[in-house]
Amino acid sequence: MSLSITVASGKGGVGKTTISANLGVALAEFEKDVTILDADIEMANLELLFGMEGMSVTLHQVLAGEASPTEAIYTGPAGVKIIPAGISLDGLRKADPDVLENVLDEILKQTEILILDAPAGLGKSAITSLAVGQELLLVANPEISSMSDALKTKIVAKKLGAHILGVVLNRAGTDTTDLTVEEVQTILEANVIATVPDDPEVRRSSAAGEPLVLRSPNSPAAVAIKKLAADLIGEKYIPPAAPKESFIKRFMGGLFGGR
Ligand SMILES: Nc1ncnc2c1ncn2[C@@H]1O[C@H](COP(=O)(O)OP(=O)(O)OP(=O)(O)O)[C@@H](O)[C@H]1O
Numbered sequence: 001m002s003l004s005i006t007v008a009s010g011k012g013g014v015g016k017t018t019i020s021a022n023l024g025v026a027l028a029e030f031e032k033d034v035t036i037l038d039a040d041i042e043m044a045n046l047e048l049l050f051g052m053e054g055m056s057v058t059l060h061q062v063l064a065g066e067a068s069p070t071e072a073i074y075t076g077p078a079g080v081k082i083i084p085a086g087i088s089l090d091g092l093r094k095a096d097p098d099v100l101e102n103v104l105d106e107i108l109k110q111t112e113i114l115i116l117d118a119p120a121g122l123g124k125s126a127i128t129s130l131a132v133g134q135e136l137l138l139v140a141n142p143e144i145s146s147m148s149d150a151l152k153t154k155i156v157a158k159k160l161g162a163h164i165l166g167v168v169l170n171r172a173g174t175d176t177t178d179l180t181v182e183e184v185q186t187i188l189e190a191n192v193i194a195t196v197p198d199d200p201e202v203r204r205s206s207a208a209g210e211p212l213v214l215r216s217p218n219s220p221a222a223v224a225i226k227k228l229a230a231d232l233i234g235e236k237y238i239p240p241a242a243p244k245e246s247f248i249k250r251f252m253g254g255l256f257g258g259r
């Protein structure tokens, strides 16, 4: 049976695309058949994180009735399948958001796990993404301005019949004004199932057009996303030893090994 997960937040710029792309690759690394679809048909940017901008067939052409969904599926790193929305204004002009739901249903039949990178807000394609996703992964930053939009999104998703997988608290840091996990859980009435730290490697990976979990697999944000992927599918992920621990291991090995 197929599983569809909508990654949504309400508020813009909190990390939906970052989480969608890297969670998708991390699940594919666990041998899952995963498709990540950019449902942000107006402000697409999933393709930029994979360095695959400029594809001739994207979701825009599918929504314009000019191509079949299968023609817009590209194989990316670790075998993950990617459906870019398209970044051209001309493509956007022709795309008909009313057919998105049918297209998503058709794509869902062709994959084991469909990850929908939802747009910010509660416009037409955001609502369609929330309606099609059986599961909701709510992305939020640990700040108060992120909470009300996340809460609205959760309420709408629930009304549309989605099950709430939990909250991914992204860009968590050490700022004293940050909301704690407990505070976020109380406000959103949902469990925080992953805390992804603010990590400069995230931006470096996007600039390189290569997913973080492949480019910097041991970076703190990549480790958190890989752990989330493993938890979602009941797999075990053993994070790399902290630098200090691995130094001690190497040191002790050097001291007592080779005799
Ligand atoms: N954990 C993180 N650490 C550091 N930077 C991050 C992290 N997560 C996301 N970012 C950065 O924050 C910005 C917004 O991320 P992203 O595009 O994933 O958000 P979004 O919710 O998809 O935005 P939009 O609402 O515009 O679609 C990007 O510059 C990204 O590199």
Ligand SMILES: [Mg+2]
Residues within 6 Å of the ligand: 016, 017, 018, 040, 045, 117
């Ligand atoms: Mg995005």
